[in-house]
Amino acid sequence: MTDDSHEVFAVCYASHSRKRSENYIFGDPHDELTSISYYVWVIKGPHGVFVVDTGFDEVAAKERGRKLLHPVGEGLKALGIEPDSVENVIATHMHWDHAGNYDLFPKARYHLQDTEMAYATGRCMCHPMLRIPFSERDVHAIVSKVFAYRCEFHDGAEELASGISVHKIGGHSKGLQCVRVKTKRGTVVLTSDCIHLYSHIDEGSVFPITYSVGDTLEGYKTIQKLASSRQHIVPGHDPEVLKLYPAAGPGLENWIVRLDVAPKT
Numbered sequence: 001m002t003d004d005s006h007e008v009f010a011v012c013y014a015s016h017s018r019k020r021s022e023n024y025i026f027g028d029p030h031d032e033l034t035s036i037s038y039y040v041w042v043i044k045g046p047h048g049v050f051v052v053d054t055g056f057d058e059v060a061a062k063e064r065g066r067k068l069l070h071p072v073g074e075g076l077k078a079l080g081i082e083p084d085s086v087e088n089v090i091a092t093h094m095h096w097d098h099a100g101n102y103d104l105f106p107k108a109r110y111h112l113q114d115t116e117m118a119y120a121t122g123r124c125m126c127h128p129m130l131r132i133p134f135s136e137r138d139v140h141a142i143v144s145k146v147f148a149y150r151c152e153f154h155d156g157a158e159e160l161a162s163g164i165s166v167h168k169i170g171g172h173s174k175g176l177q178c179v180r181v182k183t184k185r186g187t188v189v190l191t192s193d194c195i196h197l198y199s200h201i202d203e204g205s206v207f208p209i210t211y212s213v214g215d216t217l218e219g220y221k222t223i224q225k226l227a228s229s230r231q232h233i234v235p236g237h238d239p240e241v242l243k244l245y246p247a248a249g250p251g252l253e254n255w256i257v258r259l260d261v262a263p264k265t
């Protein structure tokens with residue numbers, strides 16, 4: 001297998017209905033009910049399996065009023081992956097909807113940015129407004145992993161394996177990173193929350209939970225350079241992703257899609 005032979009999947013596990021205006025700083029003139037989707041992502045290739053983010057569980061879903069559709073572990077099993085055999089997890093950032101399920105991968109090493117750990121455990125968490133998207137349980141769990149020698153820290157851009165790299169973007173969360181993967185169709189960027197919805201990058205708008213608006217907007221430019229084209233940019237919460245890409249197999253429609261094949265145009 002060569003570097004560009006990675007298979008990449010988006011595994012949807014939850015959804016949430018909300019007013020469209022809740023998705024943009026300065027609101028949206030078309031204020032109707034819309035939904036956002038929650039995903040984890042999977043990279044399979046010559047270097048094994050990399051799971052990108054760990055999602056949230058039923059307890060957290062109830063606490064925050066979200067609808068869990070398929071537990072994250074079920075999605076991975078549908079792809080033939082046993083969570084307890086996963087060796088690498090990339091934590092794009094520590095927000096509750098990306099960093100829960102912290103016991104699901106007992107053997108994994110967690111890859112995260114220095115800045116995100118400092119942000120999630122430092123003075124900014126003394127501000128209720130900045131703390132909202134973090135769960136104390138998730139942050140304790142990642143600190144425990146540091147002491148168990150299960151965290152690998154990155155600072156900026158770093159290659160984790162040939163054809164898989166992380167890139168610090170910041171903006172939405174101070175140490176947020178995206179993931180760049182080589183595939184047969186070109187270089188795909190899993191943006192996680194660097195770009196929530198296609199409309200954010202297309203219109204230059206910004207999701208309201210944001211540490212730095214300037215870094216978020218600069219991040220859009222960086223991601224456009226990192227990806228082969230706009231069609232290689234995969235936003236972190238857009239329900240359209242499930243419609244644009246083919247199901248990863250029979251029975252997986254509206255649940256798990258292949259991102260290493262071209263989307264519908």
Ligand SMILES: [Zn+2]
Binds near residue numbers: 098133172173193
């Ligand atoms: Zn986030």
Ligand SMILES: [Zn+2]
Binds near residue numbers: 095098193237
């Ligand atoms: Zn998110």
